[in-house]
Every structure is written in C-alpha cells, then in structure tokens.
Amino acid sequence: MRRRLAVLLACALPLTAAAPAHAAPPAPAVALGSVIPAPVEVRPGGPGFKLTAGTVIEAPPGARAVAEQLGEALRLRVVRHASARTGKIALELGRVSGGPEGYRLTVKRNGVTLRAGTAAGLFAGAQTLQQLVPLRGARTIAGGEIVDHPRFGYRGTMLDVARHFHTPDEIKRHIDEISKFKINHLHLHLSDDQGWRIQIDSWPRLTTVGGAAGTGVDGVGGGYLTKADYRDLVRYAASRYVTIVPEIDMPGHVNAAQVAYPELTCDGIAPPPRTDTAVGYSSLCIGSETTYRFVEDVIRELAAMTPGKYLHIGGDEAHATTDADYLTFQKRVLPLVRKYGKTAYGxxxxxxxxxxxxxxxQYWGLTTQNPALAAAVANGTKVIMSPANLAYIDQKYDPSTRLGLSWAGFIEVRKAYDWNPGTHLTGVPESAVLGIEAPLWSETLRDLDDIEFMAFPRLAGHAELGWSPAGDWESFRTRLGAYGPRWAARGVDFYRSPQIDWAD
Known part of the structure; x- marks a missing residue:
C-alpha cells in the first residue's frame, strides 16, 4: 500500500511542472486505434489536436456526468457552451450506428467531437479517448476518426466476495479499472460455503453469523455488505455504466447459510463452519417448505435493491443434491426470479x-461440448461464455504464479485471449451468446493487489473478445505492452507477462 500511495502522490503533481533539462524528447502521439478494446473502424489522417491549459470539454446536460469524469481524468474544465475560438472536446448526443453503446470519435486540428446516441455510448467513447492522450510529453491526440460499437452487449467479470470478503472501497477501485476497458457487468458472488456477504433483513443471522469474523477460506476475510453498502456500490457502478449482477449460490454451496439457520438442513442440525476450499458437500433440504420460504425471501430482498435485470441463482456443483431433487428445486426457484421482475441467471x-x-x-465447462446446454439453447436459453480453462482469471498464469489455483490449467495471456466466444461451444450459435464473463474466485486472494495481479492483464483481453469484431493476437500484444505504463501510473499491481514486450 505504501507503493500505491507513492504512485498516487506522484500522479497528483502539477501537470505544468517544468521538465528537467535532461528530460527525454516528447513522446509521439498515440496512433489512432492503438487502444484496448480494438475499435470496429479506424480512419487515421489529418492533423491531430493538442490539449492545452485552455482546452475545455463542452457537453449538453444529458452528457454532463460523462463530461465531468472525462474532465477529471484529463484535468480539463467542463462547460455548457464554448466559444468558437476555444479548443474543445465536444460531447454530443445524437444518432449514430451501433446500438446504445456505439459512438463516433472525430479528431481534427481545432478540436475533438465525441458523438453517441446515449450517455453509455459517450462513456465508451471517453474511455477510448483517454487512451489516445499520451502519458508523457505533448498531449496531442492523433487526427482521424473512429467508428465503434460492441460485438456483445454483455461484457463482464465476476468477483468472489464469499470465499474472502473484499471491502466496498476495493470493489469500487476494481470497478474503476474494469470500466476503462468497457466492461459493463460486475457479477458479485455473495454467498458460498465459507461465508454469506449480503444483508437480508428477514434472515439476519445470515450475516451476523455467516459473515462474522473468522469466516472465509483459512478463517480470514470476514465481513459483509449492508444494504446501504450494496446500494452505494450499485450507484457507483452505474455512474461508470457497469451493472451489478448479484449471485446467491444454491442449492449447493450453502454451508454458511446452514450454520446460521440449522432449519435449512433436513435434520435440523447446524453443520460445522467451513474454512477449507472443498466443494460439493452441502445442499438445501429440497423437500422442505422452509427452504422455499428462505429462497423467496432472499430473492425478493435482493431483487428490490438491484436495478439491473439479472439475478444469479448459482446452481453449480450441487453434488449433494440428487438429480431429481435438483430439477424439483429449479422448477420452484427459476419462476421466483421472474416473479420479482428479474431474469434468472445461473x-x-x-x-x-x-x-x-x-x-x-453461464457456461464454465472445460470442453467445447455440452449437449444439455445446446438442447436448452434450442428451447430459448441464452448463454454467457466463461469456459474455466480460458476465462477463469483465478487460475495461475504458470506453475510459478504466487496466487491462484490450477485445476482448470495454467492460463497465460495468449491462452486467455486466443479463442472465440461466439463459436466456442458446439450447438450454441453466436446468436444465443449474450457475451463473455471472466470470473475471479478468491480462495487465494486477500487484498486489492491480489485482485489486480490476477485480473490484469488477462481481463483486458477478455474485454476485447467481448467488444471487438475479431481477435488479433499480434496486434493485441503490441497494444497491451503499450498500455502497461498506464497501469503503472495508477499503481495497478498487474502481472508482467513474459509474452508481452512491456513499454517503459
């Protein structure tokens, strides 16, 4: 944390400080399109635009929030109207192609115009624009035009706060970083065998017992989100055009809930707390009406404080639930999600x-074949792609990685990037794929540095798979290497993969 503070203090130095006599020559403008994710269409050409102390950001009321964030990032003043002679970045709301997140960015000698049909599109374009401003030297943005929009509407990552609780401030910092790559969903894994991390008023011991000190893997990482904490996170994420997707895992992964409420077991006896990493041993009592009262209360309260459309009900690794009981459970529970106005997700x-x-x-398997899922897709089920051997960013990079697991294999940066979410699974056409998500499980994570080390740079690659039309490894590794100094400047503890030629 001392390193992070030093970086933040350094970044706070005045931008106008005089350069020493021995300073290196100014860095050239960033090539238009040399950003992550790669834009759909890049038309370089013409003189660029130089940001100066007099440059302003002009924005209508509907774009003010995006303009204020961009102004803070670039240290520029935001105005409603700028004079014709003032160099400016103009944010405009108007029709563009590419859906709600599409945008068009035009750079000329006398200014920059960022146009989108929605504030979400302006936010996406603003992330591109920030990457085009050099970190050092003259802040000149290369001339030309970018026309851009996402391949998939859902581009997400998951953070496990059940195995180890991560604080609201840590989650906010993570939201800041993921949104820079146009990731627009954050899935929070809020309950598991080792801990329960979200306040539920009708079942208060879920957090006072299930989220107490001593819960979590190895007995460290206790804590939970109050409803106020959760609503604040939802608002914070929304300000960065990230939707929170809450998950309560069931009918398995419920030991922490059963420790708090023994009536959720079939024999009425509380199991011992678990702080190990084993899976598949717990199950709700499928034949008990208490189970469904519990489940409905949790869904009702969680849905009421979640404006996003999705509510994740888990459903994985229910090895202690018979196949017949699993079907019985889903028949009761999936409609409950719809009852409370949400789309069921599992x-x-x-x-x-x-x-x-x-x-x-959410497909997390290790193969490209899943007949049951393919059959469900034929009946209307939609899919989020998260194959564990490619998209699980809690897996080690290589055998020497100090954090992470390896049950799904080692995942270096190229392996994480070099696959196609739209064609990966046999029998699942791209039209049924809503997008991609990179889960980050926290059995081995303890703090924000751990989160960042495992997430980055792989998450940047997953963001590109979700946004850009097609992957190009050689192009991506070049752009990723050039991005490294930006992470370093923000104090992000990213993994310096040997597969990447990192810029200084």
Missing amino acids: WNEIAVAPEASTAVA
Whole structure:
C-alpha cells in the first residue's frame, strides 16, 4: 500500500511542472486505434489536436456526468457552451450506428467531437479517448476518426466476495479499472460455503453469523455488505455504466447459510463452519417448505435493491443434491426470479431444467461440448461464455504464479485471449451468446493487489473478445505492452507477462 500511495502522490503533481533539462524528447502521439478494446473502424489522417491549459470539454446536460469524469481524468474544465475560438472536446448526443453503446470519435486540428446516441455510448467513447492522450510529453491526440460499437452487449467479470470478503472501497477501485476497458457487468458472488456477504433483513443471522469474523477460506476475510453498502456500490457502478449482477449460490454451496439457520438442513442440525476450499458437500433440504420460504425471501430482498435485470441463482456443483431433487428445486426457484421482475441467471447446470428456457446459463465447462446446454439453447436459453480453462482469471498464469489455483490449467495471456466466444461451444450459435464473463474466485486472494495481479492483464483481453469484431493476437500484444505504463501510473499491481514486450 505504501507503493500505491507513492504512485498516487506522484500522479497528483502539477501537470505544468517544468521538465528537467535532461528530460527525454516528447513522446509521439498515440496512433489512432492503438487502444484496448480494438475499435470496429479506424480512419487515421489529418492533423491531430493538442490539449492545452485552455482546452475545455463542452457537453449538453444529458452528457454532463460523462463530461465531468472525462474532465477529471484529463484535468480539463467542463462547460455548457464554448466559444468558437476555444479548443474543445465536444460531447454530443445524437444518432449514430451501433446500438446504445456505439459512438463516433472525430479528431481534427481545432478540436475533438465525441458523438453517441446515449450517455453509455459517450462513456465508451471517453474511455477510448483517454487512451489516445499520451502519458508523457505533448498531449496531442492523433487526427482521424473512429467508428465503434460492441460485438456483445454483455461484457463482464465476476468477483468472489464469499470465499474472502473484499471491502466496498476495493470493489469500487476494481470497478474503476474494469470500466476503462468497457466492461459493463460486475457479477458479485455473495454467498458460498465459507461465508454469506449480503444483508437480508428477514434472515439476519445470515450475516451476523455467516459473515462474522473468522469466516472465509483459512478463517480470514470476514465481513459483509449492508444494504446501504450494496446500494452505494450499485450507484457507483452505474455512474461508470457497469451493472451489478448479484449471485446467491444454491442449492449447493450453502454451508454458511446452514450454520446460521440449522432449519435449512433436513435434520435440523447446524453443520460445522467451513474454512477449507472443498466443494460439493452441502445442499438445501429440497423437500422442505422452509427452504422455499428462505429462497423467496432472499430473492425478493435482493431483487428490490438491484436495478439491473439479472439475478444469479448459482446452481453449480450441487453434488449433494440428487438429480431429481435438483430439477424439483429449479422448477420452484427459476419462476421466483421472474416473479420479482428479474431474469434468472445461473451456472450452466441449470440448463437441465425446462424452466431455464427463459433464463441465462453461464457456461464454465472445460470442453467445447455440452449437449444439455445446446438442447436448452434450442428451447430459448441464452448463454454467457466463461469456459474455466480460458476465462477463469483465478487460475495461475504458470506453475510459478504466487496466487491462484490450477485445476482448470495454467492460463497465460495468449491462452486467455486466443479463442472465440461466439463459436466456442458446439450447438450454441453466436446468436444465443449474450457475451463473455471472466470470473475471479478468491480462495487465494486477500487484498486489492491480489485482485489486480490476477485480473490484469488477462481481463483486458477478455474485454476485447467481448467488444471487438475479431481477435488479433499480434496486434493485441503490441497494444497491451503499450498500455502497461498506464497501469503503472495508477499503481495497478498487474502481472508482467513474459509474452508481452512491456513499454517503459
């Protein structure tokens, strides 16, 4: 943390400080399009625009929030109207192609115009624009035009706060970083065998017992989100055009809930708390009406404080639940999500239930074959792609990685990037794929540095797979290497992969 403070203090130095006599020559402008994710269309040409102390950001009321964030990042003043002679970055709301997140960025000698149909599109374009401003030297943005929009509407990552609780401030910092790559969903894994991390008023011991000190893997990482904490996170994420997707895992992964409420077991006896990393041993009592009262209360309260459309009900690794009981459970629970106005979302195991035809299934398998999911897709189920051997960013980079697991294999940066979410799974056409998500499980994570080390740079590659039309490894590794100094300037503890030629 001392390193992070030093970096932040350094970044706070006045931008106008005089350069020493021995300073290196100014860095050239960043080539238009040399950003992550890669834009759909880049038309370089013409003189660039130089940011100066007099440059302003002009924005209408509907774009003010995006303009203020951009102004803070670039140290520029935001105005409603700028004079014709003032160099400016103009944000405009108006029709563009490419859906709600599409944008058009035009750079000329006398200014920059960023146009989008929605504030979300302006925010996406603003992330591109920030990457085009050199870190050092003259802040000249290369001339030309970018026309851009996403391949998939859902581009996400997951943070496990159940195995180890991560504080609201840590989650906010993570939101800041993921949103820079146009990731627009953050899935929070809020409950598991080792801990329960979200306040539920109708079942208060879930957090006072299930989120107490001593919960979590190895007995460290206790804590939970109050409802106020959660709503604040939802608002913070929304200001960066990130939607929170909450998950309560069931019918398995429920030991922490059963420790708090023994009536959720079939024999009424509380199991011992678990702080190990084993899976598959717990199950709600499928034949008990208490189970469904509990489940409905949790869904109702969580749905009420979640404005996003998705509510994730887990469903994976329910090895202690018989196949018949699993189907019985899903038949009762999937409609409950719809009852409270949300789209049900679960791990791909839920696809065996006919009620999953209106749900979203998150594929986490290791192969390119899953007949049950393919059959569900034929009946209407949509898919989020998260194959564990490619997209799980809690897996080690290589055998020497100090954090992470390796049950799904080692995942270096190229392996994480070099696959196609739209064609990966046999029998699942791209039209059924809503997008991609990179889960980050926290069995071995303890703090923000751990989160960042495992997430970055792989998460930048997953963001590009979700946004850009097609992957190009050689182009990506060049752009990624050039991005490294930006992480360093912000104090992000990223992994310096040997597959990448990192810029100084």
